[in-house]
Amino acid sequence: MIEKLKYILYFFVLLLVQTLILDQISISVYVNAFVYILFIMMLPIETNKYLVLLLGLLMGLGVDLFDSTLGLHASGGVLVAFVRTFTLDIYSPHDGYEANKQLSVRNYGYLWFIKYALTLIIVHHLWIFFFENLSFANIFFTLAKVVISSVTSFVVILLFHLLLMSKK
């Protein structure tokens, strides 16, 4: 129960950090940081995968309501939730994941986290920036944004992950 409350709290903290702080900071059109997907990434391993999809949708819709980008981040959230299932399988440690053990740097190491987080971040950013732009005409511009923003997002996500979730 307390575990559930904790994730509800993460949901709101990350949503507000995303929309009220990160989305208001603007360094360049190339530098966007999306921390909200950390919520989807870090849901407990035993979470029902259908529930993960719905939570991805909910998180994305939350961001969309603040940013007036109705549908954009909702679709990104659902995509991350979907891809998460397979990414977890691909990067599964030798002896598998343990239930009740948080998906964290602390439990599975930095290398695992980097691979797992970067995969989801890159998939998410490709999707978001493509649908934001909706053309292949600016493909190099879009790809440059994906690369630079992925690095930014990774740093911010790692920071919030260590801050919020890597205790215990």
Next chain:
Amino acid sequence: MRNLLDFVIKYAYFILFIALEIYCLSLLFTANPYQRYGFATSANVVTGTIAEKWAGVVQYVSLSDENEALKKENADLRNRLEAYRRSSIPVLGKKGFEYIAASVISATTNREKNEITVNAGKNLGVENEMGVIGRDGVVGIVCSVSDKYSVIMPIIHPDARISVKLAENGYFGSLSWNGRDVRIATFSEVPGYVDVRIGDEIVTSGFSAIFPEGIPVGYVKSFEKDLSTDFYTIDVELYTDFHNIKYVYAVRNNNREELKASDAKEQKKK
């Protein structure tokens, strides 16, 4: 039937994923800035209120700077008012333009489709497609209004088109943004025989009835002539600093209804 059921059960996860994506993307593609209804934007009560409270906290820190800027602007306006009293420029129409002040509660500048949310809505008389100006010049156009908040489509949004002209000689065209640099917009449709110089001021044309004539927008930073069409493409350095925009004025054109009515009559005659 049995097979279909087996199929659905086997691929339920994938089917749900596809269904949700279709739902999300249909939301994305059906909502354009002018059509979106109040709830779905940052102008809705819940997100609007949260963003406003937060902006209040953040602004508290920069209050003294802001006061200083407001004082300067006030003095500048007093000077202009004085000059205006002495001159005898006729006022446009009978009712002219009115300005509605608003504070910015949320603004993006690093998106392809940027937007600004402000804390004035229908309650203060803000309406869709009103022009919005800031301390330094043109900011954008109102694209969605709720009771207490409205969303502005700034110049730095790919759908924003603003009718502008060269202050020097009155040649006009439209201003748009290419999505790269928030300080630079593109002024096109100026014919090649016009004399354009770096540093020339760009102001609103006043043709669209959204903005009064002559509101500063920016200045010519660089330009090049397209030899095949003999039109200029001019890069305009914008006066408005979108990174640091705290308050704006929505411009209500009290003659707009009449202008629209007469436009409609003209159309009929043709």
